[in-house]
Amino acid sequence: EIVLTQSPGTLSLSPGERATLSCRASQSVSSNYLAWYQQKPGQAPRLLIYGASSRATGIPDRFSGSGSGTDFTLTISRLEPEDFAVYYCQQYGSSSLTFGGGTKVEIK
């Protein structure tokens, strides 16, 4: 099973600042099958990025994904008030999918 480690656990930033979230895999993620999700309290997760760098339908271009192999990054270029949430990475390159533990982006 591929273990995904997200860092930091919590990111305290102000609106307008840049957020950089990391997701590291215990082994290489096949074909860069890595997705990012946003989750707000009481809501289901929302797909942001798939294939490591492709934005899902309707996702603003301030969200971008990068990386390959074992190291992946989600960047939010300028935080909007609605972006404060928990973010999860997920790998779907193996038959057993796994999620990272999450990064909470909170208002400083």
Add this chain to the structure above:
Amino acid sequence: QVQLVQSGAEVKKPGASVKVSCKASGYTFTSYYIHWVRQAPGQGLEWMGIINPSGGSTTYAQKFQGRVTMTRDTSTSTVYMELSSLRSEDTAVYYCARSDGDGSDYWGQGTLVTVSS
């Protein structure tokens, strides 16, 4: 519009089983996989398994092998997830989510399953 509508909250005793449904609409049911993901209170997301509604094939996370069964009914466009031998640690919100193989783009509203004596 695409919708995944799940069944309502359940309260079960330890050792019992629970069966959660996920009714799909707004798209061709057999063209997308359905994943089941759960989230314990205050915790992260945990993948449980996947079913292909086209042929009914399934893959389960090793942690749930032997305790989880995912099935589908193509006549009603509904997928089911049954979890047996429930224990308190199974208390969680259970989600179904649609995927074409590249991330899960639509999710159900979640079903809270509470296991308590």
